[in-house]
Amino acid sequence: MTDATAKPAIRTDWLSKTLAGLLLGLTLAIIASGLLMVRLDGIPLPVSGQLAMWLVPPVWLLVLSLVYFFRSGLRAWAWLLAANALALGLWWWQQ
Amino acid sequence: MRADHIRIYKSVHTWTGILAGLALFIAFYAGALTVFKEPLRRWSTPPAASVPPVPMDAVQPLIVQTLTSTPAAARSATLKLEGEQAIPRLQWQVRTPGADDHDESAVRHYSAMLDADGSVQVHEQPQPLLVEFIDVLHRVVGLPTDTDPHRWIMGVICVLYFVALVSGVVVLLPSLVKDFFALRVGRNKKRMWLDAHNVVGIVSLPFHIVMALSAVVFAWHDQIYAVQDRLIHQGQWSQAPARNQGGPDFMRGFMPERDPARMLPPSQLVQAARAAAPGFEPTGLQYLQVKGMRPVVRVWGKNPQAVAPRAVGGFAAIDPYTGDLQASDFLPGAQSTPSLFISSFFALHMASFGGAAVPWLYFLLGLAGAWLFYSGNLLWVETRRKAQRKGDAMPVQRRDTALMAAATVGVCLGCVAGVSLTLAAAKWLPGRAADIAAWHMGVYYAVFFASVALAFWRGAARAAAPLLWLAVACTLAVPASSLLGWLLPASGAWADGATLGVDLTAVAGALALVWMARATARRVRSGAQDSVWSAPDMLKKSEEKAAAVLIQ
Numbered sequence: 001m002t003d004a005t006a007k008p009a010i011r012t013d014w015l016s017k018t019l020a021g022l023l024l025g026l027t028l029a030i031i032a033s034g035l036l037m038v039r040l041d042g043i044p045l046p047v048s049g050q051l052a053m054w055l056v057p058p059v060w061l062l063v064l065s066l067v068y069f070f071r072s073g074l075r076a077w078a079w080l081l082a083a084n085a086l087a088l089g090l091w092w093w094q095q
Numbered sequence: 096m097r098a099d100h101i102r103i104y105k106s107v108h109t110w111t112g113i114l115a116g117l118a119l120f121i122a123f124y125a126g127a128l129t130v131f132k133e134p135l136r137r138w139s140t141p142p143a144a145s146v147p148p149v150p151m152d153a154v155q156p157l158i159v160q161t162l163t164s165t166p167a168a169a170r171s172a173t174l175k176l177e178g179e180q181a182i183p184r185l186q187w188q189v190r191t192p193g194a195d196d197h198d199e200s201a202v203r204h205y206s207a208m209l210d211a212d213g214s215v216q217v218h219e220q221p222q223p224l225l226v227e228f229i230d231v232l233h234r235v236v237g238l239p240t241d242t243d244p245h246r247w248i249m250g251v252i253c254v255l256y257f258v259a260l261v262s263g264v265v266v267l268l269p270s271l272v273k274d275f276f277a278l279r280v281g282r283n284k285k286r287m288w289l290d291a292h293n294v295v296g297i298v299s300l301p302f303h304i305v306m307a308l309s310a311v312v313f314a315w316h317d318q319i320y321a322v323q324d325r326l327i328h329q330g331q332w333s334q335a336p337a338r339n340q341g342g343p344d345f346m347r348g349f350m351p352e353r354d355p356a357r358m359l360p361p362s363q364l365v366q367a368a369r370a371a372a373p374g375f376e377p378t379g380l381q382y383l384q385v386k387g388m389r390p391v392v393r394v395w396g397k398n399p400q401a402v403a404p405r406a407v408g409g410f411a412a413i414d415p416y417t418g419d420l421q422a423s424d425f426l427p428g429a430q431s432t433p434s435l436f437i438s439s440f441f442a443l444h445m446a447s448f449g450g451a452a453v454p455w456l457y458f459l460l461g462l463a464g465a466w467l468f469y470s471g472n473l474l475w476v477e478t479r480r481k482a483q484r485k486g487d488a489m490p491v492q493r494r495d496t497a498l499m500a501a502a503t504v505g506v507c508l509g510c511v512a513g514v515s516l517t518l519a520a521a522k523w524l525p526g527r528a529a530d531i532a533a534w535h536m537g538v539y540y541a542v543f544f545a546s547v548a549l550a551f552w553r554g555a556a557r558a559a560a561p562l563l564w565l566a567v568a569c570t571l572a573v574p575a576s577s578l579l580g581w582l583l584p585a586s587g588a589w590a591d592g593a594t595l596g597v598d599l600t601a602v603a604g605a606l607a608l609v610w611m612a613r614a615t616a617r618r619v620r621s622g623a624q625d626s627v628w629s630a631p632d633m634l635k636k637s638e639e640k641a642a643a644v645l646i647q
Contacts, residue, residue, distance in 0.1 A: 010099040012106075034327045040433075047424070047433045049332050053319050054440060057311040061254060065261035068103050 016073025018064075024080035025063030029056040031087040038094045101266055108262035113475050113499070115255040116468040117506045121237035122249075122310075123468065124510055127461025129230045130446050130454045131597075132406070138594035139225045139521035146208070148180035151361040160215045161185045161207040162355040162385050168207065174361065174380045176396075181361060181380075184208050186220070197234075197241040224532035225521045228539070229514060234313070237510065239536060250314025257307040264300065267293055285477045292470045295463050302460045303467075309444040352386045358415040367418045368394035368411035372428035374401065378408060382415065390415050393425075399450050401428035404438035406445035465507075472503040476627060483625035492627050497554060500627040505550025506543075508562040511608070512569040513542035515601070519572035522580055522588040542569065556619050556630035563612035570608060573601035 033052040040048035063080065070076035128135065154174060162169045165187075172187040185207045194201030206220045232238075235245040236252050267274065275297060278290045296303075312319075324332040365377045377396035384390055393410035403409045404425045411429075412422040423429040430438060442448040446457035476499055481490040517539040528534045546565065550558040577598045580588030619630050 010097065010103060012103055030322060030326060033323060037327055043433050045328065045331060047437070049328060050437050051433060052323060052327065053316055054312060054437065056319050057308050061257045061308070061311065065258045068107055069100060
């Protein structure tokens with residue numbers, strides 16, 4: 001490498017990043033909808049349940065779309081697992 | 096943002112776009128027309144099938160007798176209103192048991208009218224389903240029926256679509272300020288197409304984000320609800336009382352059946368709904384379980400001052416025996432904030448808000464969306480073009496680009512021509528065909544697959560202009576059918592001044608296609624030859640023909 005300050009190249013890791021986005025993005029979205037349900041406690045279930053359902057696709061697909069910014073597939077899995085664990089912890093704590 | 100990121104996201108954009116593009120073209124082209132479902136329905140309904148309205152309370156005997164004597168109608172039946180009048184015809188549907196919730200072809204339609212001596216006559220009413228067919232094409236990206244597996248395919252396409260949107264923005268962001276107002280019209284045609292693709296994409300980005308996310312919900316809401324019910328709602332969702340119409344079964348038998356003759360007349364039900372939401376204009380009454388424990392009349396209607404929860408508007412749930420308002424969860428103008436929030440997702444997808452300008456805006460955004468996917472495919476092809484170097488022989492273009500160009504031309508133009516011809520067929524099928532719905536489907540797919548076959552057989556360059564002229568002819572068949580019906584009523588076709596807008600829009604569309612056909616033919620004949628879009632021998636052939644004519 002001629003330029004010592006250059007950052008390491010970003011690995012494409014198509015398969016592992018895509019799987020991380022699809023799977024961990026979906027679990028994160030479901031947990032996020034659980035967190036939202038805690039917030040919407042005062043609203044009747046037929047309404048709050050719909051709001052929680054509508055939250056899933058945006059969270060899931062944003063994670064999937066942005067997952068390729070991670071430097072490698074391994075990092076994508078590590079960070080998203082951490083985010084899932086954090087959200088899950090928050091949910092349990094809130095309940 | 097690093098160059099690496101841009102490069103990676105360019106690949107993401109390329110491959111998600113190319114996989115989803117053609118399906119999305121069909122969804123957006125058919126979807127743009129679906130905005131005008133009601134005008135198209137009126138345009139395609141033969142005058143013989145329309146029943147003149149009467150004062151709405153004059154329909155009460157029909158309502159009472161039908162709901163009393165017909166169990167299927169007592170479950171759910173609809174009356175159409177027109178201002179202070181009503182169409183004296185009660186309609187209901189019977190769904191084949193076990194059929195998919197969304198599959199219109201599994202539904203049988205019945206209607207009841209009073210004959211001269213005041214007795215109820217029930218008829219099965221085959222539906223032409225023209226606008227439903229175009230709507231289905233839109234909902235399941237060009238597949239023939241709205242079933243679960245087809246909707247899941249649509250869901251996958253929409254996931255790709257959303258990722259393509261985000262990745263496209265990421266790729267464009269670093270140069271957005273520089274490129275946004277730039278449309279470099281000039282020698283570099285690819286640059287111009289890219290600029291146009293970018294500007295249309297960025298300007299309509301909010302529209303596309305709404306469409307992508309809501310379509311994913313439409314595809315997978317049942318699955319998401321099921322997962323949430325198990326993990327979050329502890330099974331309470333599937334037992335929510337709102338989904339359980341008619342009360343628990345064990346109560347049946349203890350409660351006497353309600354007598355529909357004691358129901359309030361339509362005018363009082365309409366009045367109750369109007370009082371609940373100022374500006375609400377009723378368009379129909381839906382009687383639900385009127386003999387059961389929880390009788391409801393849904394007074395459907397529109398409110399131009401409010402957001403509507405569904406494409407057809409919204410409803411006030413009213414007790415048909417007392418006129419009490421039971422629920423305003425779906426009443427445009429009287430919803431609670433959380434319900435309004437949910438309704439806005441539907442309204443933003445289906446253009447059911449604002450006044451008359453919004454449908455036209457959505458129509459144009461839908462067509463612009465279709466163009467966005469078409470131009471995306473075109474850019475994919477042009478990026479892989481093998482240019483001729485000075486003094487070198489003409490390069491052979493890559494096979495995959497030739498095939499993609501043919502697929503793009505065949506699918507897009509086949510869809511346009513097929514939709515136009517199946518629209519025009521609506522004026523000729525009544526009285527001639529037994530199963531009109533099947534004919535609409537047959538006409539569309541015949542034109543569509545013939546166009547795709549022609550595009551692959553002749554190649555994109557040789558097929559593009561003829562297919563555009565085919566689309567012109569099919570689109571002109573729409574106003575031509577109305578015109579013929581006006582000049583020659585014996586032909587069976589008809590014209591209706593109230594739906595002239597449909598014919599005029601078709602004429603405008605045909606003129607746009609004429610312009611495209613001429614520009615395409617010019618490019619094919621005399622544009623750069625190192626391209627899948629070039630077929631200069633078409634010029635030679637036509638010149639030879641002209642010369643032969645001259646010699647004779």
